[in-house]
Amino acid sequence: MIRERRAESPEAAPQDLLQSMIAAVDSEGDGAGLSEREMRDQLVTLFLAGHETTSHALTWTFYLLSQNPSAERALHEELDRVLGRGREARLPTFEDLPQLPYTEMVLKESMRIYPPVYLLARRAAEDVEIGGYVIPKGSELVLWVYLTHHDARWFPEPEAFRPERFTPEAEASLPKNAYVPFGAGPRACIGKTFAMIEARLLLATIAQSFRLEHAEGHRVAMNPRVTLNPKHGMKMVARAR
Numbered sequence: 208m209i210r211e212r213r214a215e216s217p218e219a220a221p222q223d224l225l226q227s228m229i230a231a232v233d234s235e236g237d238g239a240g241l242s243e244r245e246m247r248d249q250l251v252t253l254f255l256a257g258h259e260t261t262s263h264a265l266t267w268t269f270y271l272l273s274q275n276p277s278a279e280r281a282l283h284e285e286l287d288r289v290l291g292r293g294r295e296a297r298l299p300t301f302e303d304l305p306q307l308p309y310t311e312m313v314l315k316e317s318m319r320i321y322p323p324v325y326l327l328a329r330r331a332a333e334d335v336e337i338g339g340y341v342i343p344k345g346s347e348l349v350l351w352v353y354l355t356h357h358d359a360r361w362f363p364e365p366e367a368f369r370p371e372r373f374t375p376e377a378e379a380s381l382p383k384n385a386y387v388p389f390g391a392g393p394r395a396c397i398g399k400t401f402a403m404i405e406a407r408l409l410l411a412t413i414a415q416s417f418r419l420e421h422a423e424g425h426r427v428a429m430n431p432r433v434t435l436n437p438k439h440g441m442k443m444v445a446r447a448r
């Protein structure tokens with residue numbers, strides 16, 4: 208695909224991610240572009256980092272909504288009020304997002320309970336002391352996003368699904384880094400803004416037309432692999448609203 212695209216004239220080619228990579232040059236360095244191999248690696252990273260994470264976030268969100276009818280009702284109420292109901296309804300767009308704060312709160316609370324990236328790994332670049340522990344250079348460290356998100360000091364009754372934890376005021380009162388679904392610091396998620404736009408639009412689009420009910424008898428368990436996925440998949444029954 209990279210080769211085919213390179214053969215096309217830049218004016219005729221679609222203005223997408225691949226085209227940006229083909230056009231990119233290292234203006235601060237040697238002025239060269241990306242090699243085929245570099246482009247492929249970057250694209251694979253973006254696919255892997257950007258696909259499973261967002262899809263698991265949505266899977267867990269619909270499961271949590273199915274278990275929390277009052278939050279589900281509040282979400283539906285917001286969607287119906289902003290986007291209309293039944294025949295009057297229109298699909299949500301980017302411009303609607305500021306009017307859908309509860310939709311965003313639902314997603315944030317879902318990624319607190321089930322953070323798709325549930326741990327972060329680091330290697331100490333130098334000797335360092337953290338919280339009284341001496342960490343020698345070269346040590347491998349694991350930061351447990353999952354445990355931080357389930358710490359009752361910041362999130363009382365941590366297993367309870369409460370989107371209200373993420374009103375702007377409540378969120379602002381959280382200690383720094385108590386909530387890190389997208390990591391933190393210089394290596395934080397590069398796709399965070401895109402992911403939040405995509406996930407809110409998907410949640411709003413699906414939930415405005417359907418309720419997803421947890422299929423009776425289907426077992427739900429966490430499977431902590433590269434991302435936190437549902438071990439047995441997630442069987443849901445879609446019901447038109």
Ligand code: HEM
Pocket residue numbers: 252253256257258260261264322323324327328387388389390391393394395396397398399401402406
């Ligand atoms: C709900 C969705 C997502 C979640 C929960 C998520 C989470 C994360 C986290 C926690 C990190 C930091 C890893 C670390 O510090 O070791 C990260 C990095 C990254 N994410 Fe995401 N991500 C999501 C969506 C996306 C999307 C949509 C893209 C791309 C379109 C993306 C691309 C990346 C890339 C390239 C990195 C590596 C950044 C670097 O090392 O400088 N992610 N993501």
